[in-house]
Amino acid sequence: MISRRDFLRGVSGAVAAAGAIHPLLTWAADDSAVVIPGEEGLIVRSARFLDLEMPPAFIDSWITPVPHFFVRNHMHEPSTLDAATWELKVSGEVEKPLTLNFADMVRMEPHTVTNTLECAGNGRAFQRPRVPGVQWQRGAVGTARFSGPRLRDILHQAGVKPTGKHVMFHGLDEVPSKVPPFIRSIPIEKAIDEDTLIAMRMNGAELTRHHGFPARALVPGWIGAASCKWLSEIKVLDKEFDGNFMKPGYRYPNHPLKPGDPLNVDDSHPLTALNVKSVIASPTDDWTSKSRTVNIHGAAWAGDADIVKVEVSTDSGATWQAAQLGRDRAKYAWRLWSHSWKAPQVGDYTILSRATDSQGRTQPETADWNPSGYLYNAYDQVKIHVAT
Ligand code: MTE
Numbered sequence: 503m504i505s506r507r508d509f510l511r512g513v514s515g516a517v518a519a520a521g522a523i524h525p526l527l528t529w530a531a532d533d534s535a536v537v538i539p540g541e542e543g544l545i546v547r548s549a550r551f552l553d554l555e556m557p558p559a560f561i562d563s564w565i566t567p568v569p570h571f572f573v574r575n576h577m578h579e580p581s582t583l584d585a586a587t588w589e590l591k592v593s594g595e596v597e598k599p600l601t602l603n604f605a606d607m608v609r610m611e612p613h614t615v616t617n618t619l620e621c622a623g624n625g626r627a628f629q630r631p632r633v634p635g636v637q638w639q640r641g642a643v644g645t646a647r648f649s650g651p652r653l654r655d656i657l658h659q660a661g662v663k664p665t666g667k668h669v670m671f672h673g674l675d676e677v678p679s680k681v682p683p684f685i686r687s688i689p690i691e692k693a694i695d696e697d698t699l700i701a702m703r704m705n706g707a708e709l710t711r712h713h714g715f716p717a718r719a720l721v722p723g724w725i726g727a728a729s730c731k732w733l734s735e736i737k738v739l740d741k742e743f744d745g746n747f748m749k750p751g752y753r754y755p756n757h758p759l760k761p762g763d764p765l766n767v768d769d770s771h772p773l774t775a776l777n778v779k780s781v782i783a784s785p786t787d788d789w790t791s792k793s794r795t796v797n798i799h800g801a802a803w804a805g806d807a808d809i810v811k812v813e814v815s816t817d818s819g820a821t822w823q824a825a826q827l828g829r830d831r832a833k834y835a836w837r838l839w840s841h842s843w844k845a846p847q848v849g850d851y852t853i854l855s856r857a858t859d860s861q862g863r864t865q866p867e868t869a870d871w872n873p874s875g876y877l878y879n880a881y882d883q884v885k886i887h888v889a890t
Contacts (some may be wrong), residue, residue: 505693514611517519517767538552538554538712540712541554541569542558542569543557543570543767544556545557545641551575551578551579551830552573552575552579553574553575554572554573555638555639555642556642556643556644557569558784558800559779559783560641561641561783561800562783563782564645564830564835564836564838565646565647566646568646568705568707568710572641572642572643573642573647573681573712573713574621575607575643575675575712576581576684577675577676577677577678577681577683578675578676578677578678579712579732580673580675580732582673585604585716586604587705588603588734589601589602589603589734590602590603590607590656590700590717590734590735590862591734591735591736591737591738592656592660592735592736592737592738593738594666594670595663596657596751597660597661597663598659598660599660600656600660601668602656603628604811604854607650607702607717608702610656611649611653611655612651613649613696613697614647614649615648615649615697615699615722615832615833615834616648616832616834616835617646617648617720617722617834617835618803618834618836619643619644619645619646619729620643620726621640621642622727622877623638623874623876623878624638624640624645624878625638625640625779625875625878626638626876626878628878628879628880629869629871629875630706630788630871633674633873635874640782642726643801643803645801645835647706648699648703649699649701649703650701650702650703650717650720651700651702652695652698652699652700653669653698653699653736654695654698656700656736657669657693660738661776662738663738663776665740666738666739667690667739667740668689668690668739668740668741668742669689669736669737669738669739670685670704670737670738670739671686671688671719671733671735671814672684672685672730672733672734672737673718673730673733673734673746674689674732674734675731682745682747685743685747686743686745686747686752686820687742687748688721688724689742690738692721692774695722697722697833697834698719698720699719699722699765700717700719700720700733700736701714701717701720713731714729714730714731714732716734717733718730718733722806722833722834723775723776723805723806724773724774724776724805725876727875735830737870742772743790747752748772749767749772750767752769752772752876753765753767753770753771753772754871754872754876755769758870759872759873760871762778762869763873764873776804776805777804777805777877778802778803778809778863778864778865778879779804779865780801780809780839780855780856780857780865781801782798782800782802782882784797784798784800785798786884787884788887789884789887790791790886790888791845791886792890793890794814794844794845795845796842796843796844796886797840798816798841798843799840800838800839800840800855801837801839802836802839802855803836804859804860804863805836806833806834806860807861807863808831808833808859808860809827809837809860810858810859810860811824811857811858812825812827812837812857812858813856813857813858814841814843814854814855815854816853817852818854819867822856823841824841825839825840825841826839848889849890850885850886850887852884854882854883856882865879866879866880866881867880867881868880
């Protein structure tokens with residue numbers, strides 16, 4: 503937990519240095535290499551707009567360092583972000599519309615939440631039949647400590663009217679022509695949850711440009727899209743927002759679809775909490791082990807539920823053994839897990855992992871198919887060769 507003094511000190515540094523310390527993405531001239539200040543070793547899934555995936559081998563610490571944290575942008579990042587002129591407007595179904603500046607936000611009591619943020623499309627590349635969209639494999643996910651004022655304290659200042667049922671977020675993204683802006687809403691019950699934040703810090707430092715400087719929503723346990731970056735406007739609505747990124751975007755069918763079927767928007771709902779899921783960080787797919795003893799490890803998470811069990815199979819699912827869960831835990835954060843295994847002989851092996859959560863959900867062998875490949879959560883699987 504960071505102290506209020508540390509929080510204020512760090513944030514006032516951000517005001518002083520705003521503009522200078524948030525370098526823009528720069529491309530190498532020949533276009534073959536992408537240099538992204540602040541990011542290290544991530545897989546570039548898209549350079550326009552920036553979508554960066556964490557390789558699974560980076561899942562080796564409970565808290566993901568910011569340079570390893572995936573980035574998901576639907577459009578251009580704002581070209582100018584200046585804490586000195588930044589404002590957050592609060593309007594709609596409120597008694598007292600507000601405009602807060604950076605200093606106002608810093609003066610509010612901060613709260614810290616350790617949250618696993620996952621893109622709803624993580625794992626989409628494994629969906630069969632294939633689906634369009636960014637082909638994320640395992641790493642559109644990471645865990646960080648997010649800090650900032652509670653959204654409910656801001657809403658309390660504005661005084662939500664009884665007609666206020668949903669809270670809409672709007673960011674400063676630069677919207678290409680003919681593209682609808684990235685605007686979404688969450689229900690008022692989640693907005694006033696004690697852990698829903700307007701985060702200004704990540705892992706103890708100010709947010710970086712890629713992660714939403716100077717402030718972003720942080721809706722713990724829910725799909726990453728709920729956590730709007732570069733926040734500039736909060737509007738309380740009397741009904742759910744129904745723009746493109748709520749409808750038809752980020753919706754899930756109410757009833758299972760046959761693979762290949764289109765989404766019937768009128769028989770679907772907006773995505774909220776994440777699924778139960780585990781991924782294998784090591785060994786990686788196609789790895790050759792020089793030893794019979796293999797340390798199998800990874801992470802498991804379940805949105806707003808707890809992980810109660812992770813099991814590993816080293817014989818393609820015929821038998822399962824319980825993995826050991828890591829000590830570090832927090833309400834909305836993943837659990838690391840590990841399992842030490844001695845291969846009986848030289849050969850090829852398929853290793854699987856599956857997690858079970860406190861709501862009794864277990865990862866399925868095959869994920870429910872949906873046309874955007876959202877919430878993919880089938881058993882994770884890697885194939886390895888044991889050589890000696
Ligand atoms: N907020 C804005 N303003 N614009 C965006 O494109 N992408 C969303 C969300 N917030 C997005 C946004 C999506 S889809 C995800 S998964 C998360 O940000 C990713 O957060 P990160 O880039 O900090 O990892």
